[in-house]
Amino acid sequence: MSNVPDLDRYPELREKWDRRNFIKSAAAGAAFMAIGGALVRIAADDLTKAARAEKRSDGRPRLPPGQRVIEKLRPMGGDEGDGEAKNFKLRVTGLVKKPFEVSYEGLLKLPQVEKTADVHCVTGWSMLGGLYRGVQISKLAEIAEVKSEARFMILQAAHGFTANVPLKEAFADNALITYRLNGKPFALAHGAPVRGLIPDLYFWKSAKWITGLKFVKDDVPGYWETRGYHNHADPWREERYG
Ligand SMILES: Nc1nc2c(c(=O)[nH]1)N[C@H]1C(S)=C(S)[C@@H](COP(=O)(O)O)O[C@H]1N2
């Protein structure tokens, strides 16, 4: 059974595991459900230990310091957009030779990619291994012909939310405008119909209900960056607060 924790290496899980098997064998509907939270926690503890031991292809540990693994994105709030694909427009503006806007249908006609990515929330949770489908930000930048003076990208979202990202991270292979996670559309709480994804910076940079990308020369700290969060937000340096 692959989901059995390695009890020799993690003896502290023994008691929980025995309890789980006891509960399973005693399983009676509601009682089993009520204990469900505890079962999830066992699995997550185990995933956290495993991820701490793993290395990324860039040599960094898979799990940044101070993070623990959870199994599903947690809805973290924000001022929601209307969520409707038919009303979606993404405007690509600023220091570009060819500003443009693209509808949801138009977005689907651009070259699509699927990237597996880990995301790291500044509150301490990480959700590993999500499969995100969408369009690379570097592709949108190429279409707009971003000028050489540009240094930063501002993600713009519903109701004036913004997040600033240096072009190095914005043009990373796994930095996307995305509309699917693990094959499913995003729920409204998670940014439907389309959100940004900058997985190698803390998750607040991944603007939900996205409306635009603006390329600029001078940095413009965004919504969270002007409310005490770090301007850059590298999880491996624990750039949590400014
Ligand atoms: N438009 C918008 N995007 C946003 C936010 C927001 O308030 N508004 N919050 C950010 C923060 S702080 C986090 S941690 C993630 C949370 O995404 P989730 O709710 O899908 O987990 O979205 C980010 N994107």
Ligand SMILES: [Mo]
């Ligand atoms: Mo957040």
